[in-house]
Amino acid sequence: MSYEWDFAVVFQNYDLLLLGLINTLNVTGVSLLFGIPLGLFVALLRLADSKWVSRSAGIFIEFFRSTPPLVQLFWIFFVLPILFDIAIDPYSASIIAFSIQSSAFFAEVFRAGLISIDRGQWEAGYAIGMTRKQVLRRVTLPQAVKRMIPAFLERIIELMKTTTLVSAISYSDLLFQANDIAQQTYRPLEVFSVVAAMYFFVLWPTSVAARGLERRLAVSGESTAA
Amino acid sequence: MEPILKIEDLHKSFGRLEVLKGIDLTVNKGETIVLIGSSGSGKSTLLRCVNFLELPSQGCIYLKGILQGTEKSMKSGKTNRVYHESQLCKVRTQVGMVFQHFNLFPHMKVLENVMEGPKTVLRISQKEAEQRALQYLEKVGLADKSQSYPARLSGGQQQRVAIARALAMEPDIMLFDEATSALDPELVGEVLLAIKELRDEGMTMIIVTHEIGFAYSVADKILFLHHGKIHEAGTPDEVLVRPKEQRTKEFLAGHNQFQIPQHSE
Amino acid sequence: MYNWDFGIVFSNWNVLGIGLLNTIKLAALCLVTGLSLGLLVGIARYSKRKIFNWPASIFVEVFRNTPVLVQIMWFFFALPILLQTQINAFSAAFLGLTMNTIAFSSEIFRGGIQSIAPGQWEAGKALGMTYVQQMQRVILPQAISRMIPAFTNRGVELVKMTTLASVIAFGELLHQAKTISTIYFNPIETYTVVALIFFVLIYPGTLLVRKLEKRADQ
Numbered sequence: 001m002s003y004e005w006d007f008a009v010v011f012q013n014y015d016l017l018l019l020g021l022i023n024t025l026n027v028t029g030v031s032l033l034f035g036i037p038l039g040l041f042v043a044l045l046r047l048a049d050s051k052w053v054s055r056s057a058g059i060f061i062e063f064f065r066s067t068p069p070l071v072q073l074f075w076i077f078f079v080l081p082i083l084f085d086i087a088i089d090p091y092s093a094s095i096i097a098f099s100i101q102s103s104a105f106f107a108e109v110f111r112a113g114l115i116s117i118d119r120g121q122w123e124a125g126y127a128i129g130m131t132r133k134q135v136l137r138r139v140t141l142p143q144a145v146k147r148m149i150p151a152f153l154e155r156i157i158e159l160m161k162t163t164t165l166v167s168a169i170s171y172s173d174l175l176f177q178a179n180d181i182a183q184q185t186y187r188p189l190e191v192f193s194v195v196a197a198m199y200f201f202v203l204w205p206t207s208v209a210a211r212g213l214e215r216r217l218a219v220s221g222e223s224t225a226a
Numbered sequence: 227m228e229p230i231l232k233i234e235d236l237h238k239s240f241g242r243l244e245v246l247k248g249i250d251l252t253v254n255k256g257e258t259i260v261l262i263g264s265s266g267s268g269k270s271t272l273l274r275c276v277n278f279l280e281l282p283s284q285g286c287i288y289l290k291g292i293l294q295g296t297e298k299s300m301k302s303g304k305t306n307r308v309y310h311e312s313q314l315c316k317v318r319t320q321v322g323m324v325f326q327h328f329n330l331f332p333h334m335k336v337l338e339n340v341m342e343g344p345k346t347v348l349r350i351s352q353k354e355a356e357q358r359a360l361q362y363l364e365k366v367g368l369a370d371k372s373q374s375y376p377a378r379l380s381g382g383q384q385q386r387v388a389i390a391r392a393l394a395m396e397p398d399i400m401l402f403d404e405a406t407s408a409l410d411p412e413l414v415g416e417v418l419l420a421i422k423e424l425r426d427e428g429m430t431m432i433i434v435t436h437e438i439g440f441a442y443s444v445a446d447k448i449l450f451l452h453h454g455k456i457h458e459a460g461t462p463d464e465v466l467v468r469p470k471e472q473r474t475k476e477f478l479a480g481h482n483q484f485q486i487p488q489h490s491e
Numbered sequence: 492m493y494n495w496d497f498g499i500v501f502s503n504w505n506v507l508g509i510g511l512l513n514t515i516k517l518a519a520l521c522l523v524t525g526l527s528l529g530l531l532v533g534i535a536r537y538s539k540r541k542i543f544n545w546p547a548s549i550f551v552e553v554f555r556n557t558p559v560l561v562q563i564m565w566f567f568f569a570l571p572i573l574l575q576t577q578i579n580a581f582s583a584a585f586l587g588l589t590m591n592t593i594a595f596s597s598e599i600f601r602g603g604i605q606s607i608a609p610g611q612w613e614a615g616k617a618l619g620m621t622y623v624q625q626m627q628r629v630i631l632p633q634a635i636s637r638m639i640p641a642f643t644n645r646g647v648e649l650v651k652m653t654t655l656a657s658v659i660a661f662g663e664l665l666h667q668a669k670t671i672s673t674i675y676f677n678p679i680e681t682y683t684v685v686a687l688i689f690f691v692l693i694y695p696g697t698l699l700v701r702k703l704e705k706r707a708d709q
C-alpha cells in the first residue's frame with residue numbers, strides 16, 4: 001500500500017493552477033466590489049423608518065440566506081438566460097450570484113454594526129444640525145465600520161470558499177483547474193492536496209488577522225461615551 | 227422685544243402615553259430657565275421637543291418669532307404640523323444641546339468634535355472652523371486637550387467639550403439635559419461653573435437639573451413639571467423657598483440635601 | 492413571454508422526493524456526528540496540554556480555512572488513492588461535511604466553555620470534583636445552553652452545504668433536479684421549485700437562529 005507520490009505533474013501545470021487562483025481571486029474581489037456597497041444599501045433599507053421598505057429588505061436578506069448558494073448560482077446560470085432571453089456566461093453568472101448573495105450577508109454585518117452604535121451618537125449629530133446622511137457618513141458609519149472589520153474579513157473568507165462553486169458551472173477557478181489537471185494526469189491525490197494547500201495559505205492568514213483584530217477590539221473595549 | 231423661544235399648547239404622546247399635556251412657555255433673550263420635576267414627568271421630552279429630537283404631537287413652537295413646521299390639516303378636521311428634515315436641520319443649528327451622557331464622537335479628537343458642526347453643517351472653511359473650535363475650547367478651559375481623544379478625558383472634561391461643541395454653532399439658545407447626572411460628585415462643580423459663566427455672559431438657556439442648589443443660584447425662572455404640565459412656575463424664591471403647591475413641596479422634600487445658600491451677592 | 496409549465500416537475504415528485512430524503516439524511520447524519528466529535532475536539536483545543544491542543548488546532552485551522560467543496564473532492568478523488576479503496580459519493584460527502592462541522596462546532600464549544608466564569612470551575616474543584624466531573628456537571632450544562640443558537644446556525648449551514656454533494660453526483664435534492672432538468676429541458680421550473688423547497692426547509696432554521704440569538708441577548 002505504498003503509494004508513489006509524484007508532484008511533478010503539479011509543477012508542470014503550475015501555470016494552469018496560477019490562472020485558476022487568479023480567477024478565484026477575481027471572482028471574489030469583483031463580487032466584493034459589488035456586494036459590499038449593495039450590502040450597505042440593503043442594510044439602510046432594512047433600518048428605514050418605513051415598515052414596507054424595511055420588511056422588503058428583510059425578505060431579500062432572508063431569502064438569500066435561506067437558500068443554498070449553489071442553487072442560487074444554478075438558478076442564475078440556467079434560468080435567468082431563458083427567462084429574459086439573454087446570454088449569461090459562467091463568469092457573469094458567478095459575479096451576479098455572489099454579489100447578491102454576499103450583499104445579504106454584508107447587510108446583516110452593516111446592520112449589526114449600525115445598531116450597536118449608541119442612539120446618543122445619532123442624537124448628538126442631529127443636535128448640531130446634521131442631516132441623517134451626514135450623521136451616517138461622519139459619525140455612526142465610521143464607528144460601526146471599525147467594529148465590523150473582523151466580521152468583514154470573516155465574510156470575505158466565506159465568500160472565497162464559496163467561489164469554488166463556480167467550478168460546477170465550468171468557470172475555470174482554482175478548483176476547476178485542479179479537477180481538470182487531475183483528470184488529465186490521473187494524479188488527483190497530488191493535485192487536490194496541493195490545491196487545498198493553496199487555498200489554505202490564502203485563507204489562513206486572513207483568518208488569523210481577523211481574530212487578531214477581534215481580540216484587539218475586544219481589549220480596547222470600544223467604548224463610546226462615558 | 228421678540229422672545230427667543232415661545233411654546234404654545236405643546237403636546238407630545240408616545241403611542242397612547244401622553245407625556246406632555248399642554249405646555250406654554252416663553253423664553254426671552256438672556257433668560258435662564260430651570261426645569262425641575264420628578265423622574266418621568268417629561269422634562270427631557272420637553273427639552274427634546276425644543277430642538278425637535280422629538281416631534282411635537284400638537285402645538286406650536288416659535289423660534290425667534292418664526293413658527294416652526296408647516297401646517298397640514300388632518301382628516302379629523304384638526305390641524306397638525308409637519309416637519310421636514312431640511313427645516314429641522316436649520317432649527318437645530320440655532321439650538322444647542324448638551325446631553326446627560328455627553329455623546330461626544332469617540333472616533334474624533336476633541337478639536338474635531340468641536341469643529342464638526344461648523345465645518346459639516348455651517349460649511350465654514352477648515353481654518354475658520356479650527357479657530358472657532360479652539361476659541362470655544364479655550365472658553366471651557368480645555369484648549370490644551372484639543373488633540374486628545376474623548377476617551378482620554380475625565381467625565382467633567384468630556385462634558386465641557388460637549389458644551390464647547392454646542393457653543394461652536396453659536397446658537398441662540400442652549401439646552402442642558404441633566405448635564406451633571408452622569409458625573410462623579412467631585413467633577414460636577416467644574417461643569418456647573420462653566421454653565422454659570424455662560425449665564426453671566428447672557429446666554430439664553432433652558433436647564434434640566436436635579437441640583438436644586440444650582441437651580442436656585444442660576445435660574446431667572448424655575449418651572450416645576452408634573453405629569454406633563456407646568457405645575458408651578460416663578461422665581462427661585464417663589465418656587466424653591468415658598469412653594470404654594472403641595473406637589474412642589476413634596477418634590478423638594480425629597481431633595482433634602484438642598485440648602486438655600488446664604489445671600490452673598 | 493416564457494410559458495411556465497410545472498406539470499413535469501410535479502409528475503416527477505418521487506425523483507425530487509428521493510433527493511429531499513437524501514439531503515435530510517446527509518445533513519442529519521453529519522450534524523449529529525459533527526457536533527459529537529466537535530465536543531471532543533473543542534475540549535482538546537481548550538486543553539493547555541500540547542499533545543491535545545496542537546493536533547486539534549491544526550485540524551480546526553485546516554478544515555476552517557479550506558473550501559468544503561475542495562474537502563469533498565479530496566475525499567472523493569484523492570483519499571481512495573491513498574487508501575487504495577473505493578469511496579462512494581455519499582461517504583465522501585459525509586466525510587467532507589462532517590469534518591467541516593467538527594471544525595466549526597469545536598470552536599463553538601471552546602468559545603462556550605471559555606465564556607463560563609472561572610469561579611464555576613473553582614466551585615466545582617472546591618467540592619472535590621475531578622476535571623471531567625467539573626466539565627460534565629458544572630461547565631457544559633451552562634455552556635451548552637449559550638451555544639444553542641450557534642449550533643442551530645451550523646445546522647442551517649449544513650443543509651445548504653449538502654448541495655455540494657451534487658458535484659460528485661450524490662443523489663441529493665439538487666442533483667435530482669439537475670437530472671430532471673437535463674432529461675426534460677425544463678431548468679426554469681425545476682430549479683425554481685428546488686429553490687423554494689430549500690427555502691421552506693431552511694427558513695424556519697434561520698428564523699429559529701434569530702429568535703434564539705435575540706433571547707440570548709436579553
Ligand SMILES: Nc1ncnc2c1ncn2[C@@H]1O[C@H](COP(=O)(O)OP(=O)(O)OP(=O)(O)O)[C@@H](O)[C@H]1O
Pocket residue numbers: 240243245263264265266267268269270271272
Ligand atoms: N421615545 C420614547 N418612547 C416611549 N416613551 C417614552 C420615550 N421617551 C420618553 N418616554 C416616556 O415619557 C415619559 C417622560 O420621559 P422623560 O424622559 O421626558 O422624563 P424626565 O422628566 O426627563 O425623567 P428623568 O428625570 O428620569 O430624566 C416617561 O414615562 C418615559 O418612559
Ligand SMILES: [Mg+2]
Pocket residue numbers: 269270271403404
Ligand atoms: Mg430626563
